[in-house]
Amino acid sequence: MLLHHNFELAARRLPDKLALVSGTQRLSYRELQQQVHTLAQTLRSDGVVASDRVLVLLENSVEFAVALHAVLALGATFVPVSPMAKPDKLRFIAADAQARALLTHAQLATTWTPLIEQAAGAIVCRVAGDLAKLAPRPQVRAWPSAETSAETIDATCTEEDLAALIYTSGTTGVPKGVMLSHRNLVSARASVQAYMGMREDDVIGLALPAAFSYGLSNLLLGLGLGATVVLDRWAAFPVKLLETLQRERVTVFPGVPTLFGAVLELQNLARFDLSAIRLITNAAAALPEQHLHRLRAAFPKASVFSMYGLTECVRASYLPPEQLDEHPGSVGRGMPHQEHWLVDDEGLRLPDGSTGELVLRGPHVMRGYWNRPAETAERLRPGPLAGEHVLHTGDLFRSDAQGWLYFVARRDDIIKSRGEKVAPREVENVIHELDAVTACAVVGVADPALGEAVKAYVTLRPGSAVVPRDIVKHCLARLESYMVPKWVEIVDELPRTESGKIRHASLR
């Protein structure tokens, strides 16, 4: 089975069912399917073939859902790029993935114009929205209008072929593309469905960015079931988000601690009728126990799923809601269709009651990092059967006597801020672009709203007039906003080891 087949089946079964809500747009499965087929046919006539990588740079929107399924229908590889990405990040990903096409929006022109100018025709570009204000370029073409007669395309690819290439931050500061096959994503989806029990009559309120694997998996699951997905971009305005959740009678609300925190902060939360919400899920960062109590109090009818996952396999563990009182800080004991265990520094399996790195085995484990054999070999190690690989997550967990897992720390120095990964090296590289900076070290510091806040310690050339705000503004121009340091401290020197390396651990 290929990833998009469930959507096609749902569309055949429930053509008039409401599939998507986005702002004022409401689309039935039939209407959504027509847009998907039209775009797929258009891309094919643009020269996109199976296994081509197609960049998708879009906000949560109808176009995003259409782009996703159209690329899959062609047997091409879906490469989501966060709409928060700056031009250089998009250019990097385009070059690394050797992208053939870009699906995007006129509003994001400042992000994609440099890439298209440089690509000089090698990348074909379909742009939604109003192109009137954009300088005309031959390879920049309008998003096609839906044709009711557009036919399906039967993707000529197998389950082992790549459905998606999702870029993730790494300690080196250079993003890596996680290769996820149809099989990876289909089995991850089946595992999640097995424990969560989402239904065809569910309404998913998706404020999380669909460009990241957590949001993306919700979109795929919902549209694969014949449920309704409400795409929201109002995470910045929690009141608007709650109005949407109320109006659409949302039943499933996935979030991260920062989003839940913003919702719970509202004084007038009680005036919204959110009684339809029956499932709340948390991932990307641990849900503080205070948040958990307040969430359960605010949504007494909802089951809360505390989960853990990583882009490299989508999801890995969930805590059954009925276990919340007994094991409040735990992320559970794995999930269906997966085997897991903890290992010590030598890679040896540890018994329950130990602390070690979590290792995962199952059909959802990625194929590897795109064109990064060394990094791939670090994370994918030989498994028990000849030729198979198991995933070393890079996360340390403690298990209790019954095997319930508790997150301890990352093995590397990746920061999790607002539920997003921030590689200190990536931020340091950007800060080093400033001539006045002689050294810098970026660390995560505890933050009640963000989980961790990004903090940069910087040493400057003598006589430099650079102030912290200059460094923040420079970072804003080059990095996604969640990577920009919240704190910048200018110091006389950074703590170093005897060999002269910066001692990050001393700075936290």
Added chain:
Amino acid sequence: MDDVKAGIRRYIEDNFIMGARQVALGDADSFLEHHVLDSTGFLELIAYLEQAHGIKVEDDEMLPENLDSLDNVAQFLARKRAA
């Protein structure tokens, strides 16, 4: 009104506008759509408005109609001061 708008524009340009990039921000342009502010940015803007203009922004007022453009912010402030 123009002074107020100029002040807010200056605050945003000082704290948020993307450094080297020349982003021409119109008075009616949405901060969200033009990626000038994100969710954390709006919280900082609210803190600035409360501090600099001596107002309190209620939950119900945290809406794009009040905060998501220079025009909207200026009109919102004028309404708050008149109240």
